[in-house]
Amino acid sequence: MIAIDKLCYYSKLRYVNACEKFLYALFTLFFCVFSKSMAAAVLVLAVNGILTVVKGGIPLSRYRHFMAVPLAFLLLSTFTIIINISRVPLDAYAIPIGSYYITSSRASLLFGLRLILTALASVSCLYFLSLNTPMTDILAVLKKFRCPELLIELMMLIYRFIFVLMNLAAVMSTAQNCRLGNKDFRTSCKSFGSMASTLFIRSMKKSNALYDAMESRCYDGKIHVLIENYPPRKKEVFLIILYETLLCLITIGRYIL
Amino acid sequence: MTKRKKQTLVLTSIFALIFGMVPNVNAMHIMEGYLPGSFCIAWGVICVPFLAAGFFSIRKTLNENRKALIILAMCGAFIFVISSLKIPSVTGSCSHMTGTGMGAILFDPAAVSILGIIVLIFQAILLAHGGLTSLGANTFSMAIAGPLVSFGLFKLCQKSHINKRVSVFIAAAAGDLLTYCVTSFQLAMAYPSEQGGVFASMIKFLGVFAPTQLPLAVIEGILTVIIIIGLESFAKPELKAIGYIKET
Numbered sequence: 313m314i315a316i317d318k319l320c321y322y323s324k325l326r327y328v329n330a331c332e333k334f335l336y337a338l339f340t341l342f343f344c345v346f347s348k349s350m351a352a353a354v355l356v357l358a359v360n361g362i363l364t365v366v367k368g369g370i371p372l373s374r375y376r377h378f379m380a381v382p383l384a385f386l387l388l389s390t391f392t393i394i395i396n397i398s399r400v401p402l403d404a405y406a407i408p409i410g411s412y413y414i415t416s417s418r419a420s421l422l423f424g425l426r427l428i429l430t431a432l433a434s435v436s437c438l439y440f441l442s443l444n445t446p447m448t449d450i451l452a453v454l455k456k457f458r459c460p461e462l463l464i465e466l467m468m469l470i471y472r473f474i475f476v477l478m479n480l481a482a483v484m485s486t487a488q489n490c491r492l493g494n495k496d497f498r499t500s501c502k503s504f505g506s507m508a509s510t511l512f513i514r515s516m517k518k519s520n521a522l523y524d525a526m527e528s529r530c531y532d533g534k535i536h537v538l539i540e541n542y543p544p545r546k547k548e549v550f551l552i553i554l555y556e557t558l559l560c561l562i563t564i565g566r567y568i569l
Numbered sequence: 570m571t572k573r574k575k576q577t578l579v580l581t582s583i584f585a586l587i588f589g590m591v592p593n594v595n596a597m598h599i600m601e602g603y604l605p606g607s608f609c610i611a612w613g614v615i616c617v618p619f620l621a622a623g624f625f626s627i628r629k630t631l632n633e634n635r636k637a638l639i640i641l642a643m644c645g646a647f648i649f650v651i652s653s654l655k656i657p658s659v660t661g662s663c664s665h666m667t668g669t670g671m672g673a674i675l676f677d678p679a680a681v682s683i684l685g686i687i688v689l690i691f692q693a694i695l696l697a698h699g700g701l702t703s704l705g706a707n708t709f710s711m712a713i714a715g716p717l718v719s720f721g722l723f724k725l726c727q728k729s730h731i732n733k734r735v736s737v738f739i740a741a742a743a744g745d746l747l748t749y750c751v752t753s754f755q756l757a758m759a760y761p762s763e764q765g766g767v768f769a770s771m772i773k774f775l776g777v778f779a780p781t782q783l784p785l786a787v788i789e790g791i792l793t794v795i796i797i798i799g800l801e802s803f804a805k806p807e808l809k810a811i812g813y814i815k816e817t
Contacts, residue, residue: 314695338701345702346606381697382600389603389756392773398764420763427603434602438701442694450694462628466642467687473646474691481650500657501788505795508651512800516807519643523636533635 314478316378316442323444324369329544330449331456332552337441339556344433347563353429355562359555360436368444378439379432386431394424447471452539465535477515484510597752597778598692598707601700608759613705616686619713623682630680640811645684648672649691656788664785667748670741671793673716674723675800675813685712710751719744737797742790749782750775 320326325333344356364370394416396402406415441450448468455464484507488494493503523531604612630637652668668688672681686708692698699707719740726736757771800808 316695316697341602341702342606345602345604345609348605378697385598385600386603388777389774392756392770392777393760395773396762396764396769400764402763417763431600431602434700434702435600435697438601438693438697442697447691447694460624462624462631463683463687465638466627466645466683467690469639469642470645470649470687470691473643474649474695477643477646477650478653481654485654494657497657501791501795504654504656505792506799508654508792508796509799509803511650512647512796513804513807515643515647516640516804516810519639523639526639531635533631533638 314474315374316439317447319370319374320443320446322369325363325367325444326446327542328444328548329542330445330453332544332548333441333445334450334453336552336556337437340440340559341434341437343556343559343563344430344437347559347566348426348430349562349566350426350429352559352562353426353433356433356559357429357436360433360440364436364440364443368440370443375439375443378443379435382431382435386428390424390428393427394420396420448537461534468535468537473515473519476518477511480514481507481511597710597749597782598689598699599703599752599755601693601697602702603700604703604706604755604759606702608755609702609705611705612709612755616682616705616708616713619682620686620708623679626677626679627683630677641680641684644672644676644680644811645687648684649688652688652692653696656792664781664788666785666789666792667711667715667745669711669715669748670719670744670789671796673719673744674737674740674793674797675808676811678716678720681716682708682712685716688712706752706755710748710755714751715744715748718747734794734798737794738790741793742786745786745789746782749778749786753778 340356340360344353361375365372365375396415397412398415399412400415401408401413402415402417402420404416404418404421406413448471451464451468451471454467455461485503488503488507492499494500627637627641630641648668648671651671652666654665656664656666669681669685672684676684686704689699689704689707689712690701693700693704722743723736723740726739727733731739753771753774756774757767760770761767762770762773
C-alpha cells in the first residue's frame with residue numbers, strides 16, 4: 313500500500329542498529345542544510361544513493377522514482393526564486409516586456425542550483441532513513457531519546473491504524489469504481505464524500521472494538537512491546553564518525569571562508 | 570522552421586513541461602532541506618507553545634478517559650488516510666486534501682496540533698511529503714495556523730447563524746487557503762526577491778502556486794461539506810464521542 317514502508321522491510325540494512333542509522337541520517341541532514349555547500353550536497357547525494365541502492369538493495373528504478381516525488385515543488389519554487397520582474401535588467405539574462413524585464417542575476421542562478429542540490433541531498437537523507445528503517449524501529453529510537461511516552465504510544469497506534477483504514481478505503485473505492493462511482497466529477501465528489509464519512513464511522517467502530525479487546529487483555533494505559541536489539545558494529549560507527557567529521561569540516565570551512 | 574517558430578516551440582514546451590510535470594499536487598508541504606537552517610529552527614520554536622498546549626490538553630483528556638487515546642489515534646490515522654487519498658480533480662493532476670480544516674471542525678483544535686505534527690512526521694517518512702527539517706514550518710502552516718483559522722471561522726459562522734453547510738465550506742476552504750498563504754510567506758521570508766524583497770517574493774510564490782492551490786481549496790471545501798453531511802446523518806453517537814456534538 314505504502315511503497316516506502318513495504319520496501320524498508322526488504323532492505324538489506326534493515327537489521328543494522330536503528331540508532332546508528334537514525335543518528336547518521338539526522339547529522340547528515342543537519343550538515344547538509346547548514347553547510348550550504350554544493351560539494352557537501354553532491355557528496356551526500358552520492359553516498360546516500362550508494363548506501364540505499366547498493367548496500368540496501370532498493371531497486372534503482374524505484375529510488376529514481378522516489379527522488380522525483382518532490383520535483384514539482386522543487387521546480388516551481390526554484391523558478392520563483394530565480395525569476396524576477398524589475399525595471400532594471402540584471403546580469404545573467406533579461407527578457408524585456410514593455411518597460412519591465414524578466415531578469416535575474418548570476419548569483420541568484422548559482423543560488424538556485426545550490427538550493428536544488430541541497431534539497432535533493434536532504435531528501436536522500438530522509439529516504440536513507442525511511443527506506444532502510446521500519447517505523448517501529450524509529451519509534452524505539454525515539455523512546456530511547458526520551459520522547460514523551462504519550463506521543464510514542466499515539467504514533468504507534470496511528471501507524472497501525474493507517475494500514476487498517478487504508479485497506480478499508482481501498483476496498484470501498486474498488487466497490488465504487490465497479491458501480492461507475494467515479495464516472496464524472498460530480499459523482500466522484502459524491503463518492504469520495506460518502507467513502508470518507510463511512511471510513512470515519514468504521515474507524516470509530518474499530519477503535520471501540522480494539523479498546524474492548526485491549527481492556528480484556530489487561531490494558532492499563534501502557535502498551536508493552538518487545539524490541540529486537542541489534543548491537544551497533546564498531547566498524548560502522550567508526551565510518552559514520554569519520555564521514556560526519558568530514559561534513560562538519562566542510563561546514564566549518566564554509567563559515568570561515 | 571524559422572528561428573522564430575523554433576523559439577516559440579521551445580518556450581511553449583518548457584512551459585508545458587513545468588506545468589505538466591505536476592504529478593503530485595499535495596497541500597503545500599515545504600520539501601526537505603529547502604529552508605535555510607535558521608528558519609527551520611525559528612519556525613520550530615514558534616510551534617513549541619502550541620504543541621505544549623496540545624500535549625497538556627490531550628494528557629488531561631486521557632486522565633479522565635483512557636479510551637480517548639484510541640479514539641485520538643484513530644482520528645490521526647483518519648486524517649493521514651484522507652490526506653493520502655486521491656481526490657477528484659478538475660485539472661487531471663492527482664491531488665490530495667489537507668484534512669486540516671476537517672480535523673479542526675471535528676476535533677478539539679488543541680489536539681489537532683499534536684495529531685497534525687504526528688501526521689506530518691508520517692507523511693515525511695512514509696510518503697516523502699514534507700520533511701524533517703521543514704517539520705517546524707509545515708507544522709505551523711498546516712497543523713496550527715490552518716486549523717486555528719478554520720476553527721475560529723466555523724465558530725464565528727455558527728454564532729452568526731449562517732447555514733451550517735456554508736459555514737463548514739467557508740471554514741475548510743479558508744483553512745486550506747491560509748495554509749497556502751502561510752507557506753508562501755514562509756518561503757518568501759526565507760528567499761526574498763532580489764528586486765522588491767519579501768513582499769515581491771511572496772507575490773511570486775502566491776502566483777506560482779495559485780493554479781494548483783485555489784481549485785484545491787474549493788474542492789476541499791465541497792468534499793468536507795459532503796463528509797460532514799454524511800457523518801451527521803449516520804454517525805451521531807460517534808460524533809458525540811469526539812465532542813463534535815455536545816451532549817445535551
